[in-house]
Amino acid sequence: AxxxxxxxxxPPRHRPPLWASTRRPWLPTKVSGAGYRPAPPQDDPDPQRGLAASKPLLYLAEEQRRLLENRPDQPQNPKVLRIAIIGAPNAGKSTLSNRLLGRKVFPVSKKVHTTRCKAWGVITHENTQLIILDTPGLTNPLKAKRHNLDEAMLTDPWDSMKHADLVLVLVDVSDHWTRNSLSKEVLKCLSQFPHTPSVLVLNKVDILKKKFLLLEIVADLTEGVVNGKKLEVKSAFKQDSSSSAKSPLQITQPSPPQGKVPRSPCGQEKNQAQEGSALDRSSVVGGAGTGEAQGPKYYGPEDLKDMKGWPHFQEIFMLAALHGEEVDTLKRYLLMQAKPGPWEFHSDVLTNxxxxxxxxxxxxxxxxxxxxxxxxxxxxxxxxxxxxxxxxxxxxxxxxxxxxxxxxxxxxxxxxxxxxxxxxxxxxxxxxxxxxxxxxxxxxxxxx
CATH class of the missing domain: 3.30.300.20 (K homology (KH) domain)
Incomplete structure (x- = not known):
């Protein structure tokens, strides 16, 4: 039967994307390409329906194949950046990828292992192309067997790291069981590619009621070091467990000596972000150090046993990917990190x-x-x-x-x-x- x-x-009525960057005066009024509409009401079962539709995905396989085989329409002075997003299952990797793309391209659900294989999303803005490598959550063979997962679920995140110019490590700060330490699988992945620049992204900060806990989380996940410099954490509010979501947080670092400019191209923006910022609209909070950072050392299996965090993150971002909070800040940072190089896809490609x-x-x-x-x-x-x-x-x-x-x-x-x-x-x-x-x-x- x-x-x-x-x-x-x-079909939907096509509307131009609306932008929500006016909350941050240090940001431009536009970021790029397809944007996102303001966050829908909290009771909407699928907030990603608010993503704006810029251009359609092709629904005929032959047309999509021809588009992928089409030669990239190289601009003058092209730039490219391949970004791997890794993290524990259900940390919000596909949600963040969709927000960065401005389209719902990757599957999202509350259950673990929604993403079953490696997939690419492409953002093209002016002369810059970002290639987002959306990967399954890092897991181990025992859990893979329990959920009837393919072997690719174990190997795809590692393969993505091989091709990445930069890696985003996503952590769900609403999960009090896992938020204060990176999983062993994530640490193994980072230790195998220590010279690939990495950025810590704290997700779901809107759910975290006690914002002062972010101080502890940041210290644990970075081992107190960002961009080769020791973090000096100062709280601008009373250590009260009843602190509201609007309690400010400042994470500062030693001032650069005269005549020296912070390495990061976003340094000035980050300094402004740190002054009086409220974590319910979280921003870039770590980053630019003074002088050159030392290269990452090799970590063996014995070293990883006692490690909770990774001391080689270049930046820290705090956001709420589901509702698009501060995703534009991260997107602008990624565009600035792109290096000169030929595009890999035609500008009309959204996904492979x-x-x-x-x-x-x-x-x-x-x-x-x-x-x-x-x-x-x-x-x-x-x-x-x-x-x-x-x-x-x-x-x-x-x-x-x-x-x-x-x-x-x-x-x-x-x-x-x-x-x-x-x-x-x-x-x-x-x-x-x-x-x-x-x-x-x-x-x-x-x-x-």
Missing amino acids: RRWAASWAS QSPQEICDNIIREKVLEYLPLEVPYGVTQVTDIWEEGECGELLIVQSLLVPRESHKRMLIGRGGKVISRIAQEAGQDLMNAFLCDVRLKLKVEVKG
Whole structure:
């Protein structure tokens, strides 16, 4: 027996992106490319729906293949930066990638291991191209076996580090179990590539009620050192456990000697950011040291046993990726770090993923969201129909194969409510991605 659910989505009204950078007077009024709309109301189940649609993703595989094979339209004096984003599962890596891109390109859910393989997103602004390497969360073989994960889930983050010019290490500060130390997998990854510049990004700071805890978190995760200089942390508020979200924080470093300019191109902006900044709208808080930083030393397995943090971060950023808070600050910093070099993609490319991969990711995101425990990790997706309709709409029929009859009942839901909701929400996201009418049908079957 089969159960069907269908969804029909209409194209959105195209609106120009709105910008939210006016809160920071030291920032330009625009950053680049596709922006993001102001954060939606807190009760919106998917705040990433606020991402602005600049240009559609191609929904025909042949067109996407030709675009990827197209020679890059090199500008004068091109610059490029490859950015690997690593961190523990569910730290918000794909959410941050989507915000930087200004488009929902990568799957996002509250469950771990939503991202199943390495994927690239491309930001092109003027003569600069940023290539974002979105990777699965760093995990170990035991956890990979428990969640029925492919071997690529273990190797992709390491492969991304090999190609990266800069690495963002994302930490979820709302998780009180893990926020004061980097995972052993992250430390191993950093220690294997010690000369790749790394930046610490503290995510979900809007959820952290006691902002003074960020002092402790920063000290632990950096081992008290940023850009080769010891951090001098000064609190501008009383150490009161009831401190509100608007309590200011200052993280300072020794003043540079006369005649010396801080190495970082953002030094002046960071100094302004540190003065009286409120952490509910967090900004760059660490960074420019005095003089040249010493190169990272080699760390062996014995050294990593006692390490909680990484003392070679060049910068620290604090943000809330889900609602876009301070993502523009990070994006501007990344654009400034780009080095002279040829572009790797045509300026029209947004991602290296095929249309079918984007579709699979979107549907899997909804399956992860609505099925309990380990059940969604056993669902296999098979696309039966993918074609363009007579009126230009995209017709998709996909089978969701589950190992047990009980899982089938869970996926269908009482009265077909669960599968219908998955089809409706996935269809809406597909429409937002491809900017065309989408007719999506899902059917649930037990694996034969």
